[in-house]
Amino acid sequence: MxxxxxxxxxxxxxxxxxxxxxxxxxxxxxxxxxxxxxxxxxxxxxxxxxxxxxxxxxxxxxxxxxxxxxxxxxxxxxxxxxxxxxxxxxxxxxxxxxxxxxxxxxxxxxxxxxxxxxxxxxxxxxxxxxLHLRKAHSERAETVQRMWGKAIEQLDLLRHIVLEWNHAAALHRKGAYAKPNTAFALSKLVARAYEVVGEIITLARSGYADGALARWRSLHEICVITMFLAMRSDRCAQMYLSHHWVEELRLLDVDRASGTARAVNAHSDRYIHDLRKQKDALVAKFGTAFAKDYGWASVELGRAKITFRDLESNVGLETLRRGYQQANSTVHGGALATLTRVSVGPGSVDGAVIPPAYGCEVAANYTTASLSMMIAELCLETENADLLTMNMVINNSASKIRELIRKAQKKASGDTPRARILMLKAAQRESRRKSRRAI
Structure with a gap:
């Protein structure tokens, strides 16, 4: 040849x-x-x-x-x-x-x-x-729909209920929503959570389990911050909202330091000058710790430095720590995510161009937990019957999602009542054959 x-x-x-x-x-x-x-x-x-x-x-x-x-x-x-x-x-x-x-x-x-x-x-x-890739993607989406479709549709419904709860809470101004800065921050955060869950659903429906889990990482951070602000003073929410000056100025400083800044003109120079002036005023008001990452939380807790894990522990969401670390792996360039995929389970190397439809339930499970736990925390300081009833609806919906996922997992693994009966009958037939051979 x-x-x-x-x-x-x-x-x-x-x-x-x-x-x-x-x-x-x-x-x-x-x-x-x-x-x-x-x-x-x-x-x-x-x-x-x-x-x-x-x-x-x-x-x-x-x-x-x-x-x-x-x-x-x-x-x-x-x-x-x-x-x-x-x-x-x-x-x-x-x-x-x-x-x-x-x-x-x-x-x-x-x-x-x-x-x-x-x-x-x-x-x-x-x-x-x-055309070949489109067909492969379509077949994978059909497999996802067969396996996880009911759970994902229920999750989509759950995010709409959570958004409705948020609108009702802002209207009634009860509990954490009774504080003006906190109410504004919580409304914005829950609205952002709604959008991120939509992205998770879109990725999961297409079979991108790793991508869905990576977006859940953002949702987890949103939920942790939401719960933290709900527990703290209105001043903490004010500092959280004001911290955007610090974050925007930091981005512009990185652009200038790396030489990637956009064309500089008198207007942009004035804007940066105003940003820096605003930041300096906030630091003078709240303290030097305010200028750091999570500086608003550092000032609220009276600590020099705060990490996201500190916030996570403060609101009691350590239960999702393993999921967060797994999601970190899908986001960053570590060896674990390079050599494995959520879509094929642990310890397996995925060499396929189109990954299979497994693993979508991972992000769905975590998303369900995040939403239900966040709303439960926001309901702690309210006695409003409307909000409490909607919280029950959310909890029931979350339980239904988890049950649908469990049933789908059993079906995928062959662990169904019908499969168990067939396996039992097969074992009985084999036992009878052995008995006849012994005679």
């Missing part, structure tokens, strides 16, 4: 051919003749090059009959040939330099032409490939 050369192998072969002795020596001889002001026809240069390449030791067999281009007699021929040989050293160096320069210019052009040719071929085949 004929071997198909790679682009690099073909390029190496062409370069090797262009820099071979057979190619370089005639060019070097022509350069040497020019240096000595000798006019030699192309066929005589080729004849001398062949003689030099075939020489044995120091003996050169050059088949010429004087008078010729090398000289009018044998002595002149010998003198001319020797002079050309003496010039070969510098001539070969010049030729090699010219060839190297020509190759350095020709290779990028050649690769660009090859890339254009390959790109055209790929474009011709792209439609067929896209």
């Amino acid at each position: 004929k071997k198909i050369l790679s682009i690099q192998e073909t390029l190496d072969r062409c370069v090797a051919q262009a820099t071979s002795r057979e190619q370089l020596l005639p060019m070097a001889l022509a350069r040497a003749a020019k240096r000595r002001n000798i006019s030699l026809p192309e066929h005589d240069i080729q004849r001398l090059a062949a003689a030099l390449l075939n020489a044995e030791g120091e003996e050169i067999q050059l088949d010429v009959n004087p008078p010729c281009a090398f000289g009018d007699n044998e002595k002149e021929v010998q003198t001319t040939v020797q002079g050309l040989i003496d010039e070969l050293g510098e001539s070969i160096t010049d030729v090699l330099g010219n060839v190297a320069e020509a190759i350095s210019q020709a290779v990028p052009n050649a690769l660009a032409s090859v890339a254009e040719f390959i790109g055209d071929r790929i474009s011709e085949q792209a439609l067929e490939h896209s």
Whole structure:
């Protein structure tokens, strides 16, 4: 079978051919003749090059009959040939330099032409490939719908109920929503949670279990902050909302430090100046800790530094710590997420272009827990019957989702009543066969 050369192998072969002795020596001889002001026809240069390449030791067999281009007699021929040989050293160096320069210019052009040719071929085949991928994605989405469709639809309903609860809480102004800054912050956070859950559902429905879990990581952080603000003073919510000045200024400072800032003009300079002035005023008001990450929480708790894990522990959501660490793995570039996938379970390497439909229940389970626990916390300080009733509806919906996931998991693993009956009957038949063989 004929071997198909790679682009690099073909390029190496062409370069090797262009820099071979057979190619370089005639060019070097022509350069040497020019240096000595000798006019030699192309066929005589080729004849001398062949003689030099075939020489044995120091003996050169050059088949010429004087008078010729090398000289009018044998002595002149010998003198001319020797002079050309003496010039070969510098001539070969010049030729090699010219060839190297020509190759350095020709290779990028050649690769660009090859890339254009390959790109055209790929474009011709792209439609067929896209149709194949679209079919594979569609089949995976159908599998997700069969396995997790009911649970995901119930989760979609749950997020709408949570949003309605938020609107009702803002309207009644009870519990944590009785405080103006806290009410505004909580309303914004719950609305953002609603959007993130929508993203989780979209990814899960398409079978992107790892992507859904990565978005749940954001939801978990939103829920933790929401619960923390609900527990704390209205001043804490005010600091949380004001911290956006610090975060925006930090982004602009990073842009300037890395040289990626947008075009600077008088307006942007004034804006940055105003941001810095606002930040300085807030630091003067709340303290130096305010300028740090989670500075609003640091000031509220009277601590120099606060981490997200501190907030998580403060609101009692350590139960979701393992899920958060797993989600961190899907977000960052660690080896665990590189070598494994949530969609194929632990300890498995996923080499498929289209990952299977498993693992979507992981993000769905965590999302359900986050939403139900967040609303339960927000209900602690209210006695409003409307809000408490809606919280019960949310808890019932969350329980239904968990039950649907459990049933789907059992069905996927074959652990269903019908499967157990069939396995029992198969075992009984095998037992009877063994008994007959024993008789």
